[in-house]
Amino acid sequence: MKAFSLSEDQIARVIGAAAADELSRRFNRHADFLTIASWTQNTPLGRGGLSLDEEEKIACARRAATLFGLEADYLAERPAEKIADWAHDLAAALSAGLTSFSFKPAARNDEDAAFTHNADAIYQDAAAAANVLYGRRRLLSFVAPHSLLGLELSVLTPNLLGIEAVDARGMTPDELSKNLLFGDVLVATPTLWRYMMQEELQAPDNSLAVSFGEPMTPELAVDMRKSGFGVLRELYGSTETGLMAWRDNPGEAFVLFDHWRREGDGLMRLCPDGEARQVEAMDLMAWTGERSFTLSGRRDGAVQIGAVNVFPEAVAETLRAHPHIKECRIVVGRRGDGAARLIANIILANKTLPNERTARDIDVWCRVNLRQQERPQIYNFEMETGAPA
Template sequence: MTTPTNTAGAWHEQPGALSRFVGDLIAGEVAHLRPGGAALPAQPWPLELSLDEDGLGLDSLERLSVASALNEALHLHESGIEDLLLAKRCFGEWLEIAHTGLRQSDARLSFRTSGSSGTPKACAHALATLEQEADCLAMMLGGARRLLVAVPAHHIYGFLFTVLLPARLGVADVIDVRRTTPQALQHMMSAGDLVISHPAHWSLMAKHASTIPAGVVGVTSTAPCDDALARSLEKHGLQRLLQVYGSSETAAVGWREQAGAPYCLLPFWSFDQADDSRLLRATPQGSVHAHDLQDRLEWLADGRFNLRSRRDEAVQVGGINVFPARIRQLLLEHPEVADAAVRLMSAGEGSRLKAFVVPASGTDREALRADLERATQTRLSAVERPKAWAFGASLPVNDQGKLCDWPLATNVAGAMRT
């Protein structure tokens, strides 16, 4: 195994790293502000690209929100430079401000996640602990020639694997493949490539790519990788698939390489004997801190663990946590909706959300469906919008009277599928 070394110095001095981080953060924040709205142009963006109407098209409120998100992520307030963002109008100028701020203070970063209500929250991390994780992960992945990445750099998984990891592997080529079809990616890949992706993207590769060239290694995170998918990728030719478990709150926690195998903790994590909802994290400085888990884990006698259910009831759509309960509340706001249920499609139906709606008495179901689709189009992000609708006189329940799943292909409790 190759022993990696970090020869690039500070992460924000690495060619292209800060540009990817800031560009992805802007794009992500704008997507949140404009559910159903116009998307931004593909990256990389030229330094002279305007943030205003003649460029990215940010209005004053959007620019304030994006500037606040960038300040939060990079802790620019710790260098006292954050107010300059609103005075500048070009992407390159924002990069210069971020660079200047990080040169003064880069000890901490924050990554956003969503809580049980769907409200984003910032999770602060010391750069030293993230670098400790990247060093450990690099030991598992030495020998890469290029990184092909299908995740944004401003999320914690993307930051670890597409910003910190390349320098430790001595890899200069970090290629964004989020807008590359599986067929094109299949022909792009070659021996020595390390593909950083998530289960939804890997599923597309397994479905549409006929083969994966020999010598290609993959990494997957953001959600558990289905065992059948991992085995399918192996049959397609993937040399290794490193499955990483973690969250925005904890960063990387554990890993496995075999489908169906338990996860192993990274060496600086340990089980909290006093509270099974927490883990203990040893920092590079020698202190130990407790961290709440977002999932229920099953601990084995040898110290490994299996994943069970999430504690916050989130589900994964396209590698992003979404909260069906929040979407249900939006549907219930409509005066002609008596009740509703939202859940993830079953494995044979797809990988998006579906909704079952009980209309109020006398409601025109077609008109209601159109209203609800308009509401979700304007108020929810793409991954949160239900892609299949069913209507019925009551929610589907099982023999014990508990809410149960409903098939898309048949009527349930008087349902009309659309």
């Protein structure tokens, strides 16, 4: 593992994805999926590329440096015109040794919160994933590589397997259908899998589908098998804990990877340095055996929407700050395909009418103050008196 290395192209992909996330978190700047996927080594940091002002450039440089375990200002004080400049400087620094990674969770409770993991532990996770993906010819990834599981699955795992890694984020489902080959594995979140199924993605024989980030539903698994994926793998883990378990079907229990042990009702991680570390999973676990479990909800009340942890009460609190809203309660519903969605039950302030103007004003508020996954998809309005609107 000490000899493990990342290419400048791989580092550049991670930098681009991390920059998009940082701009969204810190500056409320959102780029579409295809635009982010197009950011490569040759993408300018300024005009014609990421279009970073000086404050944004410093923030993105710090995010990139700390993600790879370096001091926050390692890149911020270096001249750079393109993503390639940062990737080159990081590659030079990491050639002396990569000791840790630092990842921000998808939930945005604290924009500066990050979780640091020893590099050997991250490689251990990738090796575990490689064991259940062994025998594949190529790995195509539809997910961004800046998160813990995204990096492990789309970059580190194919490196360890010695197979080609293809960044599929810029491909349409039609292009994916044409590019998938016998023996490939495709990595995506359930939300992205639903999109690909709706667009009628077709897979060749002996294709493997990998899913993570939010619960896989039986209905979605059936659709994926019908599209040609003969084998499914669902992986479980989190930014806080690392990769923990896997299963083949939504109705089955998850099985711990070999570097995890059940410890009473908790968990023990066997680290590469020999340390046995107690870990509390982010989800409540119902044990079905010494190494198998099912999930029964998050400990912190979060729900997973589009592979992002969303806190309904925090969303409700944001909506309560709107001048037209006296009270708000957020509940979680399910669409026909099993995907979770937020429903906002709103009591309007005195003299506020439940008309199109009010709805439009609240919608604009949500677009400014909430990320896409945090925005309610259904609004139910009541007058302050409690009478139905």
